[in-house]
Amino acid sequence: MRLRSTLTVSFRALRRNVLRSLLTALGIIVGVGAVIAMVSIGNGAKSVVEAQIASLGENVLLVFSGSFNQGGARSGAFGAGTLTVEDAEAIKREVTTVIGVSPEVRSSAQILANGLNWSTQILGEGADYLTIRVWPLSDGVMFSEADVRSVGKVCVIGQTIATQLFPDGSAVGQVLRIKAQPFKVVGVLAAKGLSVQGQDQDDLVIVPYTSAMRRVSKQTMLRSISVQASSPDTMTLAQNDIVALLRQRHRTAEGSDDFTVRSQVEIAQAATATADTMTGLLGAVAGVSLIVGGIGIMNIMLVSVTERTREIGIRLAVGAHGREIQLQFLTESIVLSVLGGTIGILAGIGASELVSHLKGWPTLVSPTAVVVAFFFSAAVGMIFGYYPARKASLLDPIDALRYE
Amino acid sequence: MSAVVKLEDIHRIYDSGEVKVHAVRGVSLELHKGEFMAVMGASGSGKSTLMNTLGCLDRPTSGRYLLDGVDIAGLDRNELADLRNEKLGFVFQGFNLLSRTTALENVELPMLYGRRRISHRDMQERAEHCLEIVGLAARADHFPSQLSGGQQQRVAIARALVNNPQVLLADEPTGNLDSKTAVEVMGVFQKLNEQGITIVMVTHELDIAHYCRRNLIMRDGKVVSDVQVTDRLSADDELRKLHAAEAAAKLTA
Structure with missing residues (x-):
């Protein structure tokens, strides 16, 4: 042929x-x-x-405080803060595959600066938070572990806050007031844009979780804990260890957990x-x-x-x-x-x-x-x-x- | 000299269900190199069937056919195709050129199906040479639609020649041509025959048969007459006469 x-x-x-x-x-x-x-x-x-999903961070596990059952009445998710600061510390201390932990509390408040005001979300986080979320700063620095321990009046603000409250010039070094208490702006976050749900991810103020709990919202329990595993391969291991540790600490059995551990992979899978x-x-x-x-x-x-x-x-x-x-x-x-x-x-x-x-x-x-x-x-x-x-x-x- | 074509008691019966048509009933003949034979007969006389058999397009029901010493009885479809490609050249009544294909590419066609490998350049040279033989070298890149009937038939002849066949088979090659063009085409055949090419052509025009050397007449599937042509016409002479007549007509008009 x-x-x-x-x-x-x-x-x-x-x-x-x-x-x-x-x-x-x-x-x-x-x-x-x-x-x-x-x-x-x-x-x-x-x-x-x-x-x-990637903007959630690298190798991130999220521990949510779940519903609890009190005398037959069940609360919804996040309904009870069932997670404590001690839980977060225990995770950091005892789970070897974890390299970063950030306890989280949330509340909203009217904040004031320069004679302007703005209603926004106040996040209480640990010093590792930005590392876990792989969220760079466009200006300034993140508050330190020392600030967390000393219940410091410092904060890191999102781009939206920076434009709304500090329209002229740099926000770093300026002071804003949350619930009448002055917080010093130490850093400005890089812009992140809208989330999948259409929320402005730059409209927030991050303060040390200790400050958030004692100075802002008087909460005693955590909403969630962000955990960073050492590598993608150790995520499953870390997840299992965290579950086991929390069950032990909360004395719950499988099926009646008052917390949920989600890995970034699971969230990504659901979304994609x-x-x-x-x-x-x-x-x-x-x-x-x-x-x-x-x-x-x-x-x-x-x-x-x-x-x-x-x-x-x-x-x-x-x-x-x-x-x-x-x-x-x-x-x-x-x-x-x-x-x-x-x-x-x-x-x-x-x-x-x-x-x-x-x-x-x-x-x-x-x-x-x-x-x-x-x-x-x-x-x-x-x-x-x-x-x-x-x-x-x-x-x-x-x-x-x-x-x- | 051994025969190029040798038929021994060829029969061909078409079996279409209930009716059997006995198209060729026992034809034997020999064709030697350099012969120029016309096959004549009324329609239904079996001449087309005989041509198809000679052309290895059809196999006889019985009898032996030796083409250039090869018995075609034992050959399959593809081997017959190869035989047609190497040893036979076909010229059809309707020219059967590929439309929208240049004269040169039409002439190259049989070489595309040859078993021997030929480079593109050689192919082109050989096709050009064959077009030159039939006097159409200048029209190599013309499409069939741009050529007259006589020119198209000459392209077809060039195509038939391109693989140096043993026998040139022409099925009513002048059937679609006017009388003057027909004489021109016969002139091409005569010239080729003088160069030693064996030609068999079917025709029903007696005057066209007179340009051949041998006339075979068939009736009811049998050969009824097989004679050498004595008063053979020369196409060149006839053309000259025609030209003279035309010139005269113009002079007197």
Whole structure:
């Protein structure tokens, strides 16, 4: 079998009917383009979610105080502060795979500075908090462990607070008042933007948890504890150890825990599952159009075989083998579909660029989708080209030559 | 000299269910190198079936066919195709050129299916050479739609020649041409025959048969007459006469 001659013959045949070749390939172009664009959009959405999850920090485990049962009345999640500062200290002390712990309390308050005021969320955190969350400062420093121990009147503020309360110049070194108590601003956080839920993550003030508990909200229990494991591999181990430790400390049995330990991985999985489903759905719908494109190719190839019966007769008469005729038509359909696939990939990338440009949606072209779409389109050409090619190869030369 | 084509008691029966059509009933003949034979007969006389058999497009129901010493009885579909490619050249009534394909590429076609590897450059040179033989070197890059009927048939002849066949088979090559063009095409055949190429052609025009050396007449699947042509016409002479007549017509008009 001389591949080069067959390719020559196929290309000549396609070149003879450029418009029809392009129209035939159009089905594949649209199909592949749609797959690429849809998957890009789906992936873009997923990447946003993933970025949000990553913003939780590195190897983070979150211990939430859970519901508790008192005389048959059950509280909701976070309902009771069941976690204590001692719990947090115990975790830090006894779980060896943990490298950072930050107890957390939350409350909201009206804060004042420069004659301006603003209602915001006050987070009480440990000194490790920013390290755990991998949240850099744009200015100043984080309060220290000493500030935590001394119930210091220091705070770190988000970008929104900085613009709202300190519109002119640097906020670091300035003083703001929370519940009439002065707190010195030691650092300004880098901007983080909106969360997946649409909340402004920069609208907050972080103070040492000790200060939050005693000076701001008079809470005695923790809302949650952020824990950082030493590496991704030790997360499961750390999680199990924390659960065991807290059960021991709280004297609870499995099933009646008054706390919940969630790993970042679990949260990420839950959040990306939706995005994955979305991508899958979009891809499947686009995939259907690829099949339709394939049927289009088959249709045109069948028409082409009938229309070119005499040509096939001539080729057989001058010595073509049935296999060569088959290969010619198969090559034609594969060339059409691969050509369509290539143009479709470019069109899909273009379309996703356009979407992100016009709609402002984030898109992410998936190399896997590109490769899969390319080979899938080649496979479509092969599968849907096979029957017409086979039909052509089985023609009898005498009948084919006489065909009108 | 051994025969290029040798038929021994060839029968061909078409079996289409209940009706059996006995198209060729016992034909034996020999064709030697350099012969130029016309096969004539009314439609249904079996001449097309005989041509298909000679062209290895069809197998006889019984009888022996030796082409260049090869018995085709034992060959499969692909081996027959190879035989057609190497030893036979076909010229059809309807030209059967590939449309939207240049004359040169049409002539290259049989080489694309040859078992021997030929480089692209050689292919092109050989195709150009064959176009030159039929006097169409200047039209190599024309498409069939841009050529007259006679020119198209000459491209078809060039295509038939390109693999140096043992026998050139022509099925009513002048059937679609006007009489003057037909004479021109016969001139091409005569020139090729003088160079030693064996030609078999089917025709139902008696005057066209007169350009050949041998006339075979078939009726009801049998050969009823097989004679050498005595008063053979020369296409060159006839063309000259035609030109003279045309010139005269213009002079007197």
